[in-house]
Amino acid sequence: MTTPILEMQGIGKRFPGVVALDEVDLEVCPGEILGLAGENGAGKSTLMKILGGIYQPDAGRLRIDGRRTVIRSVSDAISRGIGFIHQELNVLDNLDVAENIFLGREPTWGGPLRLVDRRKLHAEADVYLKRLGLEISSWTPLKNLSIAQQQMVEIAKALSLNARILIMDEPTSSLTLTETARLLEVAKELKAQGVSIIYISHRLGEITDLADRAVVLRDGRNAGVLAREEINHDAIVRLMVGRDLDRFYAHAATAGKPQYFEVRDLRTIRYPSHRVSFDVAQGEILGFAGLVGAGRSEAAQAIFGVEAAIGGTVLLDGKQIKILSAKDAIAHNIYLVSEDRRRTGLIVDMAIRENITLPALWGYAQAGLIDRLAERKVSTEMCGKLNIKAPSIETKAANLSGGNQQKVVLAKWLSLNPKVLIFDEPTRGIDVGAKAEIYQLMRTLAESGVAIIMISSDMEEILGESDRVAVMHEGVITGILKRDECSEEAIMRLAVGHR
Numbered sequence: 222m223t224t225p226i227l228e229m230q231g232i233g234k235r236f237p238g239v240v241a242l243d244e245v246d247l248e249v250c251p252g253e254i255l256g257l258a259g260e261n262g263a264g265k266s267t268l269m270k271i272l273g274g275i276y277q278p279d280a281g282r283l284r285i286d287g288r289r290t291v292i293r294s295v296s297d298a299i300s301r302g303i304g305f306i307h308q309e310l311n312v313l314d315n316l317d318v319a320e321n322i323f324l325g326r327e328p329t330w331g332g333p334l335r336l337v338d339r340r341k342l343h344a345e346a347d348v349y350l351k352r353l354g355l356e357i358s359s360w361t362p363l364k365n366l367s368i369a370q371q372q373m374v375e376i377a378k379a380l381s382l383n384a385r386i387l388i389m390d391e392p393t394s395s396l397t398l399t400e401t402a403r404l405l406e407v408a409k410e411l412k413a414q415g416v417s418i419i420y421i422s423h424r425l426g427e428i429t430d431l432a433d434r435a436v437v438l439r440d441g442r443n444a445g446v447l448a449r450e451e452i453n454h455d456a457i458v459r460l461m462v463g464r465d466l467d468r469f470y471a472h473a474a475t476a477g478k479p480q481y482f483e484v485r486d487l488r489t490i491r492y493p494s495h496r497v498s499f500d501v502a503q504g505e506i507l508g509f510a511g512l513v514g515a516g517r518s519e520a521a522q523a524i525f526g527v528e529a530a531i532g533g534t535v536l537l538d539g540k541q542i543k544i545l546s547a548k549d550a551i552a553h554n555i556y557l558v559s560e561d562r563r564r565t566g567l568i569v570d571m572a573i574r575e576n577i578t579l580p581a582l583w584g585y586a587q588a589g590l591i592d593r594l595a596e597r598k599v600s601t602e603m604c605g606k607l608n609i610k611a612p613s614i615e616t617k618a619a620n621l622s623g624g625n626q627q628k629v630v631l632a633k634w635l636s637l638n639p640k641v642l643i644f645d646e647p648t649r650g651i652d653v654g655a656k657a658e659i660y661q662l663m664r665t666l667a668e669s670g671v672a673i674i675m676i677s678s679d680m681e682e683i684l685g686e687s688d689r690v691a692v693m694h695e696g697v698i699t700g701i702l703k704r705d706e707c708s709e710e711a712i713m714r715l716a717v718g719h720r
């Protein structure tokens with residue numbers, strides 16, 4: 222066997238109230254793609270942050286190319302060839318692609334003023350964009366790029382820093398089908414070029430597809446390693462949760478009031494000349510499928526009143542209602558669980574309890590006093606229901622793992638007795654076990670009479686969870702499929718614009 226490029230041995234890391242990692246081992250060989258799996262909060266990101274120089278371990282050793290190494294800082298990690306594509310992207314919106322790639326290392330003219338040599342900067346950036354097969358100009362400001370493209374820029378940056386070990390922490394969780402396929406291709410190409418990759422994902426199909434070996438963590442410990450030929454969905458799940466999972470999708474069609482929630486001729490700023498009409502029954506989960514930019518989130522935001530609709534009517538239980546702002550929607554018990562938890566879903570500096578009860582604060586604030594007891598009770602209940610992993614309900618949201626943050630966002634809306642719930646990518650970044658819990662919960666809510674709209678780019682989720690599926694393409698609904706008409710092919714055909 223060749224010497225591993227990286228060996229981490231006996232790694233330990235504690236946070237106040239949590240043992241995040243306990244005696245964890247991990248090895249990576251040159252040119253290998255190592256899959257890293259585990260439930261939300263299992264310690265994957267923490268282990269990688271230690272490798273990336275963001276955290277110092279409390280215990281353990283690290284070897285690179287067989288030599289003992291201590292990684293003291295992020296720049297230390299970079300100089301040792303470790304590149305990190307984070308779970309939550311941190312790009313600089315106002316700078317262009319080339320500036321993002323070479324930030325702080327811009328080529329300069331020789332003179333004493335050290336002016337940036339812009340021609341050289343862009344020429345060099347183009348080399349990396351080409352290597353990744355990216356067809357964007359290096360002059361494009363980052364804010365004009367999709368999340369997928371921004372991620373590619375991060376990868377270009379890592380390559381420009383000569384990364385030999387590339388950490389990808391849930392790189393596809395915000396990408397759509399086609400973008401995901403492209404990213405997986407890029408990972409394979411990089412591997413062929415000799416780069417080692419540590420690949421974290423809750424989409425186990427990606428690990429099955431890509432990984433040469435898979436390491437599974439459970440509760441901060443090694444749960445097992447799978448060789449290439451042993452890697453499959455069930456084997457990974459078994460190591461992750463320590464048992465076989467029951468049937469994944471809890472599907473049961475329930476009949477409530479038909480056309481309970483109706484949207485007619487909705488027009489959004491992004492697609493002013495297109496009209497969107499659909500209805501959802503009580504007890505129904507209406508899936509919304511489509512490629513990125515199809516207008517699903519825009520429609521949802523217009524319905525919820527965060528982005529004013531420029532036309533259309535909305536009816537709840539047969540009565541027309543006016544939604545001019547999110548406040549109006551909330552007053553009618555219509556809620557949106559948005560896709561971007563960092564920007565709109567979660568206040569990371571606040572405790573779990575505060576996040577969960579925030580939108581209902583007026584409810585807890587009878588006579589001007591916040592009813593702490595009620596607040597605590599609801600928060601504790603929701604944490605239990607959703608299995609949110611945290612030392613206490615007073616833990617800051619910032620200190621939760623990605624998937625647990627998503628669950629807090631969900632808890633916040635579920636505690637409010639919704640009539641209509643719009644979920645935008647509800648299980649992004651959530652592990653298989655928690656996914657099953659969330660599906661169960663959605664189904665329970667539907668059965669209690671809620672009309673549910675579920676926007677999702679996860680084909681398995683759309684097929685498994687929806688009673689009907691509306692498919693959007695460039696701002697219009699190209700078709701609404703009944704459950705027995707749904708298949709991946711039928712959805713994809715509508716998603717690319719065929720009717």
Ligand SMILES: Nc1ncnc2c1ncn2[C@@H]1O[C@H](COP(=O)(O)OP(=O)(O)OP(=O)(O)O)[C@@H](O)[C@H]1O
Binds near residue numbers: 261268610611623650
């Ligand atoms: N900065 C921090 N302060 C306190 N606790 C933390 C901190 N970072 C992580 N933790 C805790 O450490 C544990 C491991 O978290 P980690 O983010 O590594 O999980 P993960 O496997 O990446 O999960 P996910 O799949 O949800 O991203 C969790 O219990 C988390 O709440």
Ligand SMILES: [Mg+2]
Binds near residue numbers: 265266267308390622
């Ligand atoms: Mg993580």
